[in-house]
Amino acid sequence: MGERELLVLGLLKTQSQHGYQINDFIERNLGRVSDMKKSTAYLLLKKLNQSGYVGVSIEQDGNRPPKQVYSITPAGEAKFLELLREALNQFDDVTPSGDIGLMYIDYLPRDEAIRFLQERVEKVEALLAVYANAPKHGFGVGVDLSIRHRVVLLKTERDWLKQCVEQLPK
Amino acid sequence: MGERELLVLGLLKTQSQHGYQINDFIERNLGRVSDMKKSTAYLLLKKLNQSGYVGVSIEQDGNRPPKQVYSITPAGEAKFLELLREALNQFDDVTPSGDIGLMYIDYLPRDEAIRFLQERVEKVEALLAVYANAPKHGFGVGVDLSIRHRVVLLKTERDWLKQCVEQLPK
DNA sequence: ATATGATTAGTCACATATGACTATAACGTT
DNA sequence: AACGTTATAGTCATATGTGACTAATCATAT
Numbered sequence: 282m283g284e285r286e287l288l289v290l291g292l293l294k295t296q297s298q299h300g301y302q303i304n305d306f307i308e309r310n311l312g313r314v315s316d317m318k319k320s321t322a323y324l325l326l327k328k329l330n331q332s333g334y335v336g337v338s339i340e341q342d343g344n345r346p347p348k349q350v351y352s353i354t355p356a357g358e359a360k361f362l363e364l365l366r367e368a369l370n371q372f373d374d375v376t377p378s379g380d381i382g383l384m385y386i387d388y389l390p391r392d393e394a395i396r397f398l399q400e401r402v403e404k405v406e407a408l409l410a411v412y413a414n415a416p417k418h419g420f421g422v423g424v425d426l427s428i429r430h431r432v433v434l435l436k437t438e439r440d441w442l443k444q445c446v447e448q449l450p451k
Numbered sequence: 452m453g454e455r456e457l458l459v460l461g462l463l464k465t466q467s468q469h470g471y472q473i474n475d476f477i478e479r480n481l482g483r484v485s486d487m488k489k490s491t492a493y494l495l496l497k498k499l500n501q502s503g504y505v506g507v508s509i510e511q512d513g514n515r516p517p518k519q520v521y522s523i524t525p526a527g528e529a530k531f532l533e534l535l536r537e538a539l540n541q542f543d544d545v546t547p548s549g550d551i552g553l554m555y556i557d558y559l560p561r562d563e564a565i566r567f568l569q570e571r572v573e574k575v576e577a578l579l580a581v582y583a584n585a586p587k588h589g590f591g592v593g594v595d596l597s598i599r600h601r602v603v604l605l606k607t608e609r610d611w612l613k614q615c616v617e618q619l620p621k
Numbered sequence: 622a623t624a625t626g627a628t629t630a631g632t633c634a635c636a637t638a639t640g641a642c643t644a645t646a647a648c649g650t651t
Numbered sequence: 652a653a654c655g656t657t658a659t660a661g662t663c664a665t666a667t668g669t670g671a672c673t674a675a676t677c678a679t680a681t
Contacts, residue, residue: 284548284549284550284551284552285551285668287551287552287555288551288554291551291554291555291558294558299629299630300629300630300631301628301629301630301631302629305628305629311554314546314550314551314554315546315551316546317668318668318669318670319630319631319669320631320632320633320668320669320670320671321667321668321669323630323631323632324667324668324669347630348629348630349630349631361555361558362558362559365552365555365558365559366559366563366567368549368551368552369552369553369556369559369564369567369568369571370567370568370570370571371549371571371574372549372571372574372575372578372608373548373549374578375548376484376485376486377597377600377601377604378454378543378545379454379538379541379542379543380454380484380593380596380597380600381454381455381457381458381461381484381485381538381593382454382457382535382538382539383539383592383593383596383597384458384461384481384484384590384591384593384594384597385457385461385531385535385593386539386592386593387591388461388464388531388532388535389532389535389536389539393536394539397536397539397540398539398540400540401539401540401541401542404541404542405542408542408544420554421554421557422553422556422618422619422620423550423553423554423555423556424554426550426553426615426618427547427550427553427554429611429614430547430550430611431547433607433610433611434547434604434607434608434611436607437603437604437606437607438542438604440603441599441600441603441604444599445596448592448596449592450592455637455638469659469660470659470660470661471658471659471660471661472659475658475659487638488638488639488640489639489660489661490638490639490640490641490661490662490663491637491638491639493660493661493662494637494638494639516644516645516646516659516660516661517660518659518660519660519661622681623680623681624679624680624681625678625679625680625681626677626678626679626680627676627677627678627679628675628676628677628678629674629675629676629677630673630674630675631672631673631674632671632672632673633670633671633672633673634669634670634671634672635668635669635670635671636667636668636669636670637666637667637668637669638665638666638667639664639665639666639667640663640664640665640666641662641663641664641665642661642662642663642664643660643661643662643663644659644660644661645658645659645660646657646658646659647656647657647658647659648655648656648657648658649654649655649656649657650653650654650655650656651652651653651654651655
């Protein structure tokens with residue numbers, strides 16, 4: 282259990298919801314903090330239910346097909362706090378992707394390799410532009426801190442890539 | 452197919468090997484560039500073989516149980532270059548982990564939350580010390596560039612975390 | 622009326638990755 | 652000769668995550 286479970290439990294803490302709403306909220310408002318997909322959301326809801334952290338009730342809305350409404354249980358509230366503490370305090374070292382290619386860079390003509398790396402820099406810069414121009418978000422400090430996180434990581438990535446190009450032996 | 456397949460094909464390009472050697476080399480020499488595990492290595496070898504990018508032959512060594520020796524095929528050589536170009540030129544935006552907790556930080560007493568974040572800073576600094584003191588590696592420029600990558604990312608992480616703590620409203 | 626697209630609510634096969642486990646042989650030490 | 656350790660070579664159950672798919676209802680424009 283990790284951040285994704287924490288995210289779902291936290292959304293249910295605000296109000297009981299069905300799967301669609303959960304996913305919709307994440308897609309619309311938290312796209313810059315989580316990339317969780319719909320099927321994963323439903324999967325987690327099911328698992329959290331089996332573990333007793335969320336309850337399900339059926340809601341019939343006029344003629345619409347019946348919906349599963351999920352709500353957090355007391356055990357879920359406790360788990361939420363446990364996961365929150367864990368999430369705030371833990372740091373996972375992640376192996377950055379994109380480095381393996383550099384190990385074999387000498388198998389390509391130097392100028393071709395450099396062109397690839399420069400294209401890569403441009404991709405990073407394009408993304409940077411998107412995030413840097415993101416409007417302040419209303420959902421809370423957290424989302425803004427998270428966008429700031431991405432921005433500084435992307436800048437670091439860009440600068441490191443540029444340094445790689447420079448430091449490459451002729 | 453991605454970086455991991457590229458890594459394996461690249462190691463076979465240098466010389467034909469069996470699964471054990473591949474994994475052993477990665478664990479011993481490339482632990483700072485890839486975190487691929489043994490079972491994954493064997494899995495990739497099998498898949499690459501099924502796709503015709505590596506061939507297998509049996510080698511009997513005295514009384515030892517027979518070994519599968521893997522070697523790269525011409526198709527594998529071509530695939531290697533294709534994957535290398537892709538790896539050098541692509542940039543994947545990755546959602547950084549550890550941000551979800553910040554969204555819910557107000558559910559904990561502020562001082563407790565800050566203690567957790569400070570512990571997290573210490574973890575980052577501990578890792579930073581490990582990588583910063585890593586000796587220059589002989590395998591090639593790539594490995595050193597990769598270590599540099601981790602170091603700058605970790606520094607960014609540390610600084611961002613410190614900023615988070617400061618910017619938190621009282 | 623009716624076609625189109627958004628809303629709502631999921632399911633399922635599939636790919637990836639790994640931890641835990643099994644086995645044998647060689648080698649050094651006591 | 653018994654024993655622990657390392658080298659060797661894998662297999663397998665399991666967990667995670669997602670893309671592609673199905674289906675029904677409702678709102679809106681044509």
